[in-house]
Amino acid sequence: MTNRNPHSATAPQPSRRSVCKNIRADRELYLLLLPGIAVLLLFKYTPMYGVLIAFKDYSIFDGMGGSPWVGMDNFRKLFESDDFLLVLRNTVEISLLKLVFLFPLPIIAAILLNELRQLAFRKAVQTVIYLPHFLSWIIISGLFIDLLSINGGLVNKLLGSFGIEPIPFFLSNAYFRGVLVTTAGWKETGWSTIVYLAAFSTIDPGLYEAARMDGAGRWKRIWHVTLPGISPVIVLMLILRLGSMFTGDTEQILAMYNSTVYKSSDIIGTYVYRMGLGKQEYSFTTAVGLFESVIGFALILSGNYLSRKYLRRGIW
């Protein structure tokens, strides 16, 4: 049993003749692209010269022309700072933890949601579990500090009834990453299911019927129909997720961490934020951003390459 949805990557390449035949129609395709390209060029590429700030000692009042070049100094400042190795390691490790534990969650949740038979219940649940996406990290941080408090927090009370000593989740390097991953999962899983739920609608119900006729149970149907049906979206999401590996966690960690857990949770974004407090370090922050972007872009390129090679599909 295979997924019948044809996909770009597996579609046969067009022959030269058909390109010529469709030349008029293709002009129409480029025409459709025009507004998007125009917005992109004007608002994204015109200001792109700003990356040069990373190689200057930039002052906003002197402008691009007036600020002196400093070559790679700003990058050196990042790489040679005492804590760089620590924060780099934390960044990578926290990202990987989140990728491994959180990336599959919305897919699983979407599939399980799909298995709920009561339509009204399903709709209600969908509407409720995406709520936390709308809460800011500051609020969520406050909620979990209360919930995990050692002075009467619900979780520690519960642990206490099993005779377990209270755990200072927010103050312990051993537990804090767990808190980061759990809260991120709680906040975004419901919201992230939406794109998979939409993808379910592309699956031909006939396939389910056929599977049923073949006597396939629920698991087989999920494995052979549902998953292949949404695999293009899964691949897309995974590759795009790779691009934000280095940048995604700053806001959350800034809202939740404290100095006692810097050792396990200080990442590039939070470190640069603290060092730059009260300073006008445009050049340094641009350099850090550029470093993160280059890595993110490299990850996307290799993700897409590997995906094309082994899964025979990719973004391009």
Added chain:
Amino acid sequence: MIRKIAAISLAGALTLSLAACGGNSGNEGGSGSDKPELKMLLQYGRFDPNEDYAAKAISRLTGYPVQYDMLPAEEADQKLNLLVANKEPYDLMKLSAPQFYNLASTGALEPLDDLIEKNGPDIKKAISGVAWESAKLNGKIYGVPETGSGIAISEELVVRQDWLDELGLKMPTNPDELYTVLKTIKEKKNVIPLTASKDAVSALLGDIAAAFGVTTDWVDQDGTLVHQVETPQMKEYLAYMNKLYAEGLLDTELPLNTAAKMMEKFANGQAAMFKIAWYNAPSTIKALEKSDPNAKPALVPFLKDMNGKATVYAASGTTWYAVVPKYAKHKEDAVKLLNAKLSPDIFKELAIGQEGVHHEVKDGKYYPILPKFTDDLNNASNYMTGVDETNYPNYWQARVRKDPTLQSYFEQMQANAEGLIVTDPIALAPPIPQVAENKLNLLQLQIDEMLNFITGTEPLSDYDKFVAKWKEQGGAEMTEGANEWYKSSKK
């Protein structure tokens, strides 16, 4: 259908942008006079600055129509830089000290000496020579300094007197007695004896630190300024706090506590003691009385050090600067407006409104008439551009007298602190570049490390490592800058 929607939305967007531009040019009255409309940038406040009573009063009393914009609450410095670098047309701006230094040093501000000489007789009368020093850079005045409501104490330890009575404890007067009190409370009441918040270095210092001799940022040691982190007193204080923390006498969740959380713990009877600010007294004390009608909170008199002497640090200095950007269109009128706002009668009305309408005078003190005072003048201080330094502390206290709890905590604290106040040796310095540049991130480093030493995350034997890191990240540079000014000021 889609195309139709698109056409409609595009049309909508266009009209919207036109409307948005049109909305900017306010058409205030006062036409026919030779006074142009001025545009002023304010700091963030939680109100519409163009609709406020104070804004209308300023136009009415000075004759200048003024259009106000505000900086955002977050990223204010970033936004200010963008606005100034792109020469957004403002005639006046109200800046914080770091913002003032930043713009003045890049040459974005107009030197005001001549303009004030010519158009600012009332400005000169209202503001003292000391304050002017804080607004100078390379000998020139770049802004009108606003020193605020005078030197006052804002925080003091508060304790559950009812619990002290219940346990037969006396009000502690020094760190040793405090330790005994906290220990007894912990054993007998099973509550958090002392709570505090992680929000700022000042939140971790205060009454107890003062009893160890840690008060001002800078300490004069034989004519040289030394920062508090480099003094042995700081280390002693941290050792004491670490002992409290290790024995559970100081809130274990100190590194997580926001100011609101700390107040919450006291208000619901979870904690016996914390450092209260008078401006938070009404909400905290009311909440406490509501959750426990028998609760009796009392201020703890400032603790004495080994020699039996108490001190208390009061923040002072210039808070705000009113400046004119170099590219402003109406420089002269901007200074004329500043002058008019500081002429004694107009200043008084802008600060506390009209007598009989907004305030009344009893025993020589100003009392607000509620709710009119709050309705009209709640945001008045956001519009201030320098204050009448002799009279403003008296006017300002009307604000404290709008609530009996507020008034009693404010007045008690000032009475307790009388004769004990110390202020920072560089409080009235002009912006010192090395200090302005490094202060904020070093404060963050200091608070992080103080928390680590108190909680025992790092052993106090590593204190010297922290000082070395502090120096390397700008502390040494900052100390040098502070001393340069200090020595030149004493000549």
Added chain:
Amino acid sequence: MDSLTPRMPTSAQAKRRRRDIRRSWPEKLFDVCNYTLFVLLGLSTLLPFVNLLAKSLSSEAAVVAGRVNLLPIDLQLGTYRYVLEDDAFMGALRVSLLLTVLGTALSLLVTTLTAYPLSKPRLAGRKWLLLIFIFTMLFSGGLIPTYLLMHNLHLVNTLPALFLPSMVNVFNMLVIKNYFEGLPDSLEESAKLDGAGHIRILLSIYLPLSLPVLATIALFFAVFFWNDYFNAMIYISTPSLKPLQLFLKELLVSSSDFLRNATLNPDQALNTAPQSIQAASILLATVPILLVYPFLQKYFVKGVLVGSVKE
């Protein structure tokens, strides 16, 4: 438009019903676990909002003391009256509604138009075009040059500054493109035989079949425009043009941050918003956007393709 959305054959539904009755016990156990899981998950995500609601309806004294959990203490409605009578709040609400409606409509249009050609493998230079788009997901010129551009376009301090640059969202574009690629090529082929051009194929064949993904992306855009405060913070200075989230952000920030620096600035500390009003404002600023999803949910019907596709 509803007639274009084909339903699952009723016979299939009936068959499924019959099968349901004869479910094996592992399947029943699975269902029990599944329902329990979602009830618990649903409760955990709902409770914070119940807590906010309870706080907004309680007396300030009870909130300050942290005594409010799921039920209001000393019930009062004054906070809502206060927030709804606040001109600044209502003004910001109007700005946000306008921004969200306009921004979503325009962005959805431009993003869909972009996604369609890029979903055609035949398009010459497609790979490079896609890379050009994806590049901007990671690299940007940063705030200063962008501000300068907006300044030169005279967009600073206008609402279009808040939606024009975001009209093509590459992430959303890729999701739509991905969906289009999943639609059978035969659709396009048969329409071409009838002499239809691309614009007509897009409008009359692709769009009706793509309602689930269009609903999703509309939701993404709506939420983006509704929640965006950063651009407003940078580009808007006139208080009356501030959208709701910026208003809210500043309400919350001013309450927490000014407490830290209050010693030099007691007036601002005195003017912070009571916590019950903060809670009411958060709720009132969130509820309108929450209403969008249930409304869009009906487009997430399973199996839109069946019936219209005859391969």
